[in-house]
Amino acid sequence: MLRRFGSPEVLEFVDKPLPHLKDDEVLVRTRAVSINPIDFAMRSGTGYGYSVFKRLLPLILGRDISGEVVAVGASVQSFTVGEEVFGALHPSVRRGTYTDYAIVSEFHLTQKPKSITHEEASAIPFAALTAWRALKETAKIREGERVLVIGGGGAVGFAAIQLAVAHGCQVVTFCSSQSIDRALAAGAEQAVDYIAENIKLAIKGEFDAVLDTIGGLKTERIGINFLKRGGHYVTLQADARSTVFDILMVPGVSDLFGMKNFNYYCYYGIDYSYAFMESNCFGLEEIRDLSEAGRLYIPVDRTFPIAQVKEAHEAKEKRKILGKVVLEFS
CATH class of the missing domain: 3.40.50.720 (NAD(P)-binding Rossmann-like Domain)
Structure with missing residues (x-):
């Protein structure tokens, strides 16, 4: 969780009860998330980060996700429990995906490409x-x-x-x-x-x-x-x-x-x-199909366990790792 802006040291691990699922929401057990530049802006408050994200504090970082459906809201018909999914959250969402269980609108998810791993899938959506x-x-x-x-x-x-x-x-x-x-x-x-x-x-x-x-x-x-x-x-x-x-x-x-x-x-x-990222179910489905066909991928240069999220942020920010970094969940 992020309560205040700063270096990677401000990131905290906390236990929080899951909020009640809305009718159009999906509870996803997180398997992997990728680190994006927006995560640094949200965490550090530098550049546009302070103006944009101050009102959202405290918040949970993370926009990408790949994982498994655990529960669905009353009106959700696109997904079933146990299904593998991936997707991305809008930048303004307060509860992100650096969490064991993420709550995501069904319109921000689609079926994960079967031909790739959760780590590979999490690098793509945002x-x-x-x-x-x-x-x-x-x-x-x-x-x-x-x-x-x-x-x-x-x-x-x-x-x-x-x-x-x-x-x-x-x-x-x-x-x-x-x-x-x-x-x-x-x-x-x-x-x-x-x-x-x-x-x-x-x-x-x-x-x-x-x-x-x-x-x-x-x-x-x-x-x-x-x-x-x-x-x-x-x-x-x-x-x-x-x-x-x-x-x-x-x-x-x-x-x-x-x-x-x-x-x-x-x-x-x-x-x-x-232009900025905005979740679009049609775009996400097209991206999924291209990925499944081997026509769209984003290479993952390094993975870290979520327990080492501070080290991952530091290594990426200091350009010790130039490519995509993914956080893995057990």
């Missing part, structure tokens, strides 16, 4: 749903389009490459040298080392959509210049105020973000959008 919403719902990618993924080495970028390829798009990415081979194996037609190569010279042609998982003005300027007029630029790194409005679903949009969107449309003729 990152893949973030990419799915950015590409499918926001950029509205279509077969035959060209898509540029900025940051194809991270979990969201890597999922985005696979999703765009699965939808018949031509995909180019730039990422670190360690991720080049992995991005190409996932289906990218070109993967550029952003440190060793000149991106503007290495990448040719224009794109229908750009997904920016990195953010920052320098990266944004590069990405904008690769877009066709009428194209879609989708960033996952909006300013803190619009993040608060959107994640907490407060009516309205930040003036700063709205003006930026308007300016890009006027000067470049493009649609500039911010």
Whole structure:
């Protein structure tokens, strides 16, 4: 449990009774959860974390989950006790998945792909749903389009490459040298080392959509210049105020973000959008089917028992582990 912001040391193990299941909720025995960047923002309160999550304290971290159904609410018809499921929670949910038994809306779950383990399954939903919403719902990618993924080495970028390829798009990415081979194996037609190569010279042609998982003005300027007029630029790194409005679903949009969107449309003729993860049963089912078919995966670099959650957070934050980290439950 997280009662206050801080270093991994603020994380506590506590015994709490399970709340009563609502009609549309599912009780899941947790087998594995993955660590996402949002977990660090929620725990540390740095960046947008303080503004967004202060009102949710105390809370339980964890957005992804893979496990087994233990009980279902009165109106749940999609799942039965004993069934293996996986899914992801919305960022605003106070009770997360770093817990032996998680309570999840049935609309945020689907059947776990049978061909992969709980550890492998838990690495997928939050990152893949973030990419799915950015590409499918926001950029509205279509077969035959060209898509540029900025940051194809991270979990969201890597999922985005696979999703765009699965939808018949031509995909180019730039990422670190360690991720080049992995991005190409996932289906990218070109993967550029952003440190060793000149991106503007290495990448040719224009794109229908750009997904920016990195953010920052320098990266944004590069990405904008690769877009066709009428194209879609989708960033996952909006300013803190619009993040608060959107994640907490407060009516309205930040003036700063709205003006930026308007300016890009006027000067470049493009649609500039911010996307964040939002559970979608149709997206999750599509992700499940692609995973089952071996067309979407996110490699797990290291697993820790849940008892070592503090060590896992520290190792990931200090970049001792570059890839995906998963917490296992006995």
